[in-house]
Amino acid sequence: MHISLSSPDISSEEMAIVKGVLRSGSLSIGDKLTKFEESFCAYIGSEYAIGVTNGTSGLHLSILAAGVGENDLVITSPYSFIASANCFLYEKAIPIFIDVEADTGNIRPDLIEECLHDIERSKKYIQKYLPPSYKCMANNRSARLKVKCMIIVHIYGQPAQIGQIKQISQEHDIWLIEDACEAIGAKHNNEKVGRFGDAAVFGFYPNKQMTTGEGGMIVTNREDWDVLLRSLRNQGRDKSGDWLSHSRLGYNYRLDEMSAALGLAQLMRIEELLSKRERVAAWYNERLKSLESITLLNLAQATTRMSWFVYVIRAYDTKCRNYIVNALKEIGIPSRIYFSPIHLQPYYMSTFGYRRGDFPVAEHLGDVSLALPFSSTMTKSQVDYVCDNLRKCVSKYWRR
Numbered sequence: 387m388h389i390s391l392s393s394p395d396i397s398s399e400e401m402a403i404v405k406g407v408l409r410s411g412s413l414s415i416g417d418k419l420t421k422f423e424e425s426f427c428a429y430i431g432s433e434y435a436i437g438v439t440n441g442t443s444g445l446h447l448s449i450l451a452a453g454v455g456e457n458d459l460v461i462t463s464p465y466s467f468i469a470s471a472n473c474f475l476y477e478k479a480i481p482i483f484i485d486v487e488a489d490t491g492n493i494r495p496d497l498i499e500e501c502l503h504d505i506e507r508s509k510k511y512i513q514k515y516l517p518p519s520y521k522c523m524a525n526n527r528s529a530r531l532k533v534k535c536m537i538i539v540h541i542y543g544q545p546a547q548i549g550q551i552k553q554i555s556q557e558h559d560i561w562l563i564e565d566a567c568e569a570i571g572a573k574h575n576n577e578k579v580g581r582f583g584d585a586a587v588f589g590f591y592p593n594k595q596m597t598t599g600e601g602g603m604i605v606t607n608r609e610d611w612d613v614l615l616r617s618l619r620n621q622g623r624d625k626s627g628d629w630l631s632h633s634r635l636g637y638n639y640r641l642d643e644m645s646a647a648l649g650l651a652q653l654m655r656i657e658e659l660l661s662k663r664e665r666v667a668a669w670y671n672e673r674l675k676s677l678e679s680i681t682l683l684n685l686a687q688a689t690t691r692m693s694w695f696v697y698v699i700r701a702y703d704t705k706c707r708n709y710i711v712n713a714l715k716e717i718g719i720p721s722r723i724y725f726s727p728i729h730l731q732p733y734y735m736s737t738f739g740y741r742r743g744d745f746p747v748a749e750h751l752g753d754v755s756l757a758l759p760f761s762s763t764m765t766k767s768q769v770d771y772v773c774d775n776l777r778k779c780v781s782k783y784w785r786r
């Protein structure tokens with residue numbers, strides 16, 4: 387039985403729609419992107435939506451809109467996909483990683499608050515939060531170290547404690563950006579993610595709940611950000627300006643028409659896509675809940691809608707997790723270590739001096755978690771096949 391780790395869900399109508407765009411000859415800066423953006427606004431309930439080349443470029447532009455620059459401090463989670471931290475390193479900002487909740491993998495609001503109180507109390511407390519290689523900066527009187535922004539990731543498609551975090555961001559006057567790339571349609575206390583931050587970013591890579599191939603979307607309610615973001619994604623051109631007039635340092639982060647048309651069609655059946663994933667997750671839950679030495683993902687009380695992005699389980703320990711990954715691989719079932727914490731990536735260790743032990747909960751999750759094959763197109767018999775083999779691997783592990 388062939389099983390892939392993830393798989394896009396593209397209908398024959400969607401294939402025809404993309405072909406239609408190719409026939410039209412209008413391949414960029416056309417009405418497909420405008421329509422996709424308008425529908426996305428309506429879906430989230432936001433004022434503005436700006437289509438971009440991918441989730442990473444969307445995060446990068448959001449950082450620029452927040453005015454984040456050299457030596458600004460940005461609070462975020464070490465337990466995420468690399469892009470949620472890389473996006474502000476592009477602007478030479480400094481990470482303040484805050485550890486995560488053990489049950490959900492989302493950032494801990496109480497630790498964010500503690501950090502902000504410490505930093506506001508006295509400069510000497512900043513040292514505790516700076517990356518190891520940057521700690522000496524706290525002694526430099528002229529260094530103006532200010533927390534400018536938070537990037538809050540909704541990990542695996544489950545909302546972070548975003549209501550509480552929004553309140554903290556307002557009390558401390560810090561920009562709030564949601565990395566909602568894994569969480570389209572997820573709801574926190576009945577409110578969709580993407581409605582809490584000054585901006586939120588969605589991603590449409592082929593393993594996400596909906597796809598455009600490569601693609602992303604920024605949403606915001608701020609008119610000034612909308613204007614700025616449209617200019618930044620389009621080579622720094624102003625709305626009224628001509629093709630070769632560039633008011634600021636811009637980028638080419640535009641989403642093309644084929645991608646926008648596919649995105650619009652996928653968005654039109656997003657409920658179908660999400661509920662198919664929900665059904666596959668429920669099959670997994672049912673079959674794995676009684677499997678000893680495996681822990682399933684915990685949903686927070688405030689998660690009134692989970693948007694299943696990946697199906698992640700936790701093994702008893704690292705040895706057991708690695709054994710399972712290899713044993714599944716031998717029988718042709720792919721799985722993935724998900725995530726390896728950001729601060730332990732080679733670039734972060736060498737640039738910032740992070741070490742194992744810095745963020746123990748993120749590290750523990752990185753040590754025991756694995757993502758099983760998961761997509762909306764998976765059948766019940768495929769889930770059965772994965773679960774039967776997983777069960778066998780686990781018992782083999784204990785009988786070694």
Ligand SMILES: *Cc1c(COP(=O)(O)O)cnc(C)c1O
Nearest residue numbers: 440441442467469567568589591
């Ligand atoms: C997928 C993802 C992104 C964006 O990735 P792109 O491949 O650039 O679209 C950003 N953050 C997180 C947490 C993601 O999972």
